[in-house]
Amino acid sequence: MAVSPTQATQSDVVDAIRRDILDGELVAGQRLVEAELSEWLGASRGAVRGALIDLTHEGLVERIANRGARVRVVSIEEAVEIIEVRAAVEALCAAKAAEKITDEEIAELRQLGEDMSAAVASGDVGTYSRLNTRLDERFIAISGQKVAAETIARLQGRSVRHQYRLAYRPGRSQISLPQHLAIIEALARRDPTAANRAVREHLASVLDAVREVASSRWEPSGGR
Known part of the structure; x- marks a missing residue:
């Protein structure tokens, strides 16, 4: 988790803790002790305190009266709402991206698809998860929808991904890979309707998986 041998700034601390939460290194409900974070990150207690407030x-951290800070726990009810909003906004971005995408961007996304397929074939779930994130980032950027992108960024701060860690659920990548490839192919065909539908179908599957994880109380051994 350490940032650098020199004293980290508050911004450095925010970035490091955010990254560790979203990567699953810090799990939902885990206490965030200022003294420990200060030592690990090479930052002052004041920088750590300010970072936790930020x-x-x-929405990544919550402060509990008389108990300090912890990684925020997302309820199943909130998780459902987040995914439903994401489905609407990301589907819009996919449709807009299909209208604007260039030949170079199509080649880039198809390469991403090939890399995702290779990661699943080799069982490299961590790489697959990072490539999933990259795919989302790229088609949202290609869409040019700034307000939608800002909305999605805010939702990521309340993301269920770090808590439910779906990528590490046995068999999940085999389910989600064809869905991601369908999104890529719809974009490559420049078909807004198909791109919109592919994103909605994928996030409907994510919603089903979150409900299943919540009901089974399955706990992964690591990752997200």
Whole structure:
């Protein structure tokens, strides 16, 4: 988790803690002790305290009276709402991206698809998860929808991904890979309707998986 041998700034601390939460290194409900974070990150207690306040505003951290800070726990009810909003906004972005995508961007996304397929074939779930994130980032950027992108960024601060860690659920990548490839192919065909539908179908599957994880109380051995 360490940032650098020199003293980290508050911004450095925010970035490091955010990254560790979203990567699953810090899990939902885990206490965030200022003294420990200060030592690990090479930052002052003041920088750590300010960073935790910033991350509370982002929705990644929550402060409990008389108990300090912890990684925020997302309820199943909130998780469902987040995914439903994501489905609407990301589907819009996919449709817009299909109208604007260039030949170079199509080649880039198809390469991403090939890399995702290779990661699943080799059982490299961590790489597959990172490539999933990259695919989302790229088609959202290609869409040019700034307000939608800002909305999605705010939702990521309250993301269920770090808590439910779906990529590490046995068999999940085999289910989600064809869905991601369908999104890529719809974009490559420049078909807005198909791209919109592919994103909605994928996130409907994510919603089903979150409900299943919540009901089974399955706990992964690591990752997200």
